[in-house]
Each structure stands twice: as structure tokens, then as C-alpha cells.
């Protein structure tokens with residue numbers, strides 16, 4: 256552990272204290288440690304540096320669009336190493352929602368998601384990348400108190 260001193264303006268501190276209160280953090284240090292971890296994680300994800308990630312890709316497409324359903328399936332088969340499971344929902348007569356769970360390096364997941372989402376007749380697409388905690392989240396959850404409001408959302 257290292258002790259650091261930081262300077263924060265009143266407005267930001269007030270906001271932080273409200274967040275600490277709402278989140279049930281035991282103290283400011285714990286809250287700032289959590290926020291720092293989140294920030295580091297986001298920065299690493301943005302840089303494509305995270306090796307072991309879980310991604311959730313959701314997209315809506317028109318299954319009547321020529322050849323699209325077959326091409327999407329082919330894409331998943333070509334990437335069977337990262338595409339681990341999919342949930343298919345028939346939204347209405349034409350539209351399908353697919354939610355796929357991906358696993359792998361964050362830049363690979365992003366690249367795969369782009370090939371899916373960029374298809375014409377895919378009307379909506381979003382990828383959420385969740386770094387696997389054991390690699391980027393060094394603390395153990397057992398060390399946390401019950402009331403610290405910590406969750407991995």
C-alpha cells in the first residue's frame with residue numbers, strides 16, 4: 256500500500272462524497288480505488304490491450320434480407336473460437352434479435368462485432384466488453400466488507 260495525497264476541487268469532492276454515500280463505500284479511499292480500477296480497465300479496453308475478455312454482442316437484423324442469416328451464421332462458424340453462445344429471439348415477422356457471448360482478446364471481439372454490425376440489414380448492433388476480473392482486478396472480493404456496495408456491473 257502506498258499513501259498518496261491528491262488535490263480535488265470542492266465541487267468534484269462533493270459529487271464524489273454523494274457517490275460514496277449512495278454506493279455505501281466504507282471510506283473515500285475504497286471508492287477512489289474502485290474508480291481507479293474502472294478507469295484503468297476502460298483505458299486498457301480502449302487500447303485493445305485486454306487479452307481475456309467476455310463480450311456481449313447484441314444485434315437486430317431482418318432475416319428475410321437476401322442471404323444475411325446464412326452469412327451471419329457463417330461468420331459465427333468462422334469465429335467459433337470466440338463466438339461461444341448465442342440467443343436468438345424472433346422479434347416479429349421480419350426482425351430477429353441475436354445476443355452472442357464472445358470470448359477472446361478485446362480487439363478480436365471488436366473486429367468480429369464490426370463484421371456483423373456493418374452488414375446491411377443489421378439495423379442495430381452493440382458490443383459490450385467485460386474484462387475477466389482475475390486479470391485486471393487484483394483485489395479479492397473476500398476482502399470487501401458486505402456493505403461496500405461493490406458490484407461488477
Ligand code: NI
Nearest residue numbers: 318344345351
Ligand atoms: Ni428469428
